[in-house]
Amino acid sequence: MSDSQPSSSSSANSNLSGELSKQYKPAEHEQRIRAKWDAAKAFHADPQRVLKGEAKPYAIVIPPPNVTDRLHLGHALNNTLQDVLARSHRMMGYETLWMPGTDHAGIATQAVVERRLKKDENLTRQQLGREKFIAKVQSFKDEYEAIITEQLKLMGCSCDWDRQRFTMDDVCARAVREAFFRLFKDGLIYRGKRLVNWDPVLQTAVADDECYDDEIDSFFYYLRYPLVHAAAPTGGGAFQAPRQTTPVTWNELARRGYPGAENHPGEQQAWVTVATTRPETYLGDTAVAINPKDPRAKSLRGLFVDLPLVGRIIPILEDDYVVLPAAMQEDPEEAKKDPKAMFATGFLKVTPAHDANDYELGFRHKAAVEACGNPVLINIFAPDGSISDKHGWTDVGDAHLFVGLKREAARKKVLEEFKARTVGSSSNSLLAETKPYRHSVKHSDRSKAIIEPYLSDQWYVKVTDDRLAPAANRALVADQSSKQQSDKQQGPANGDGSLKFYPSRYAKTYEQWHDNIRDWCISRQLWWGHRVPVWRLEFAPDLKAWRVLAESDDRQRAEAIADFRAAIEDSIYEFFGESNGTQASDVCVSWTHATTAQVCVRTADATRVMEAIEHFWRANRDVLSRGVAFDSKHDLTIPVAVPCLVGCEQLASAFAGVTNSAISISQDPDVLDTWFSSALWPMSTMGWPNPALAGKDFDGLLQAFNPTTTLCTAREIITLWVSRMVMFNRYLMPEAWPPSEPRASARADAAPDLATGGQGRGPLPFRNVFIHAVIQDGEGRKMSKSLGNGLDPLDIIASHGSDAMRFTLCQMTTQTQDVRMPMQKDPATGRNTSPKFDLGRNFANKLWNAARFTMTMLGGASHPTSDIRHPTSLVDKWMLSRLATAVSEATTAIEQFEYSNYAQSVYDLLWRDFCDWYLEAIKPTVASDPRQQAVLRASLDTILRLLHPIMPYVTEAIYEQVRLLPAATIDGLTLAAPRKGDLLCTAGWPTASKSLRDTAAEAAFERTRALVTALREARSQHQVAPKRKVTLHAPAGLLKPDEAALVQTLALIETIDTGTQPTGAVAITFEGKQLFLSNLRDAAAATAPGATGSVNDAERERLTKLIADSEKSIATLEGRLNNPGYAQKAPPAMVKQTQDQLAKAKADRDAAKAALAALGSNA
């Protein structure tokens, strides 16, 4: 024990054997115990022990809690389960690392701090500025990181606290930059313009999980689009916008075979009707689509639509994405179930810039759309959601009256205008019809605004690449994978087929996610997070010179561009080659346009990049001033003359005077999705990519502990986090991992080893994934702040103790997917609690008192020292046998992540076996039996060890005293001494050999227990005074001496009489025999008037019921035995068992009948 610690006996307020505290009071022990663990560094993992081969590794990384808020009960569950694994494996002798830390939680934290800022200082983050705002978030993070850490410690989590990390600390940031660089260099990160969920109020992109669906009452609007002929494309190859149009008439459609055309006035202009819920987006339509199976499709080929007011000519596309109207479908009745088919007209307006499906559809028919002279994408909205002609919409035409209107106003105006206009005759309004329609619409969590699908530039990871998502699928163990483990060209890779989910059904979730995965958008328009480590260079040379070159021929242009790029790249690489410690290979340049380069630098900070750019500019001054050629098709989209210096004021001044006309440089303003850094967690926390730079505590960590053993998390995290960790670990870690020669080579080669990889063939971040339940309230609702039904772990700890909370949580962790936790307000404190935790509190108290009793038995003068080879008494043999079984059950349950079975097994061992039977049985004998004392001590010691991972505090507190008791060796039971500071948490997990299993003793004890139960029942039935000792009349030889002794003790039997049956005794049935109890009450009471009458009535009733039950059993069992198939097909043992059961049932019935008869004669 550490010198700084007071001795246990003097420090405990209520020691076990003393007169104090009949109840376990957690608050008197938890803090003291925790201090001892800390002082002994009991949870500090030593990677060298693993690398030297002294111990096997066991590692868990914590799912880093968000610094947004304090931990809730779900966290308590998650971390308790991890702690059970960590503590049990530490006791089993594994060198155990549980890596703690927290997550910066980008948008969530930023939103919380923004709200706080608004409330406290009435400022927006823009008013405060990026630097100052980030400082605010940083201090908020510090506050909550401290709270969370404290909460985890109070829960008893045995994390390696010296190694705590944060996803944005320097070590983790280095990992993020390295990972981004590698993926960027390998072409797996790209920037692209895509539709994102746009929040027009906050004006940022938001992720799917930051949105919610809500049903709204809306309408389907039916819009008529006039049909026209357009001039055929002219020239060879290059398409031209059709300028001249003529109306298409119904007559013509009828000639073309359009069904129903004859029902319209033949000479009038024809139309098609589209159905939409968002009429205002028609301004961005670039096509109308029809299903090729639609009977009208053929007759419309080659015709166009003239978009009202805008005057845009757009094609009619054929695509089977379009839903046929119900009436046209093969099975109209079936189709009626599909609301889309019910509302559809068969014509779909295609607005690729404002609808994800239209986006896909539009690009499938890119050529046809562009043939009309329109781009596929026409964006009609400004970022604030108003109609705008400044963000990609040019052919406004007569539609200028909509410009400037917000979405809702624009919709109203569009409908008014369509209603007022007609096609063909004056009776055909462009707004054909309006039908009410209720549907769900995506809303932003943060602003509650309706999400606008909006085009914007974002960064993506190409996770569909074989080295990422498919590699993640290959990680699944064969029996959880639906795919053939086909031979890869290079053979199976490290990590293939070793990822296992518990429960196994979640492997399916995992696999299907990867099968349907889409590229991962990793950029967020936020300030709190890892900033995208890419600097954008935009060149704006003298436009006159460029124009001249633009007119030169293709080959010259290509050469000029290549020369220009080469000059710039050489210059950049040269600079980094010269700079200390950085190589040319640490820089990656990619070009998005002829005039725009993206520079990603592996390790450098912003200052270093700026130096590089300056260097580059000087070296290329002449090239830039001369100008370069560029592709005339693309230059229109480049904002060439607008230098962008966001966030780079330092650089702006450095380039003052030249940048305006020549070059702009800026770091990308976006930050990375939080999951990007979380995905690196099992690597970054251990010092990847460069443990040496991270610090000396990181020496050997990665080699020893990555791959980790187990990840514990909730199911919604499978896609968000588990998948991404697997992809990144496999992609970024070397395939040959861990290095084969542990010690010597590991150190020297660490850096080069870690720089390899990139094939998706690397090791897994963990081998097992345990998915636990989600905790709901008593009504099955999610716990949430707004409902006020949440439970704070610290409130539970205050009311019930940490151990009680942990036990209850483990006990309810079965394979189910959610668990209910009825919540109550504690009237005393006003805090939320749950009666469920009484179970754990009572159990901790039971253990405390069992230990107290044991101490009074063993703490006295008597000191058993002799070793026990073979215990002799029945009850001791039974107890050891039960211990052996329980050790085996508990160990297996832990290995299989069966927490409930584990908890239940130890619960039954302590309460049902040890307390109810063993302690009661040994009370008369233990004081004088040193061997029994040894068994008692060993039993308690074993129970403490088995229970420690679930209830660390109370077991450690008891162990402080138990360990001081002299112990004797018991053959077959191994209880290894603690490794650190005499602490139970470092003591050995109990092992019990099979030799301790004693089926004969168990059977004898069971038989005895059955008799005791029967006797107690009879006593209760006959209202025998609880403390009264009575006489049992039983045949000689029914019970062996030690069995008889147990019965006497446990059923309060004065003597066992083997003589004649007494008159007036009470009969009981045991194994089909009649036994009798007499001397049930004092003679005076027995003869008192009415003393036995009611008792006899009750007994009669009981016996009658017993007979009825027996008859029922007999009928069932005889029915079974009389079934001809049964005897033939059932296993013989089963038949024998049934026969025995039948015999017993008959004996019971007969005995009960006899007893009833005897009672009758006495009455």
Next chain:
RNA sequence: GGGCGGGUAGCUCAGUUGGCUAGAGCAUUCGCUUUACAUGCGAAGGGUCCCGGGUUCGAGUCCCGGCCUGCCUACCA
């Protein structure tokens, strides 16, 4: 729409390859301040295992269909 759970005592839940005469905790009833523990001890009552078919000597358990309920994930002109 697709996927995955759950439905067993008043409540919360176990029930692992079919062998069950279905269990636990809480709650209820009765009796106990028994000298480790009233956060306790002893005893008792309480079930159409959602419904309907099927396989089997035998189904809470396996198969098919249905009902109710929850979660995830798409989609929503």
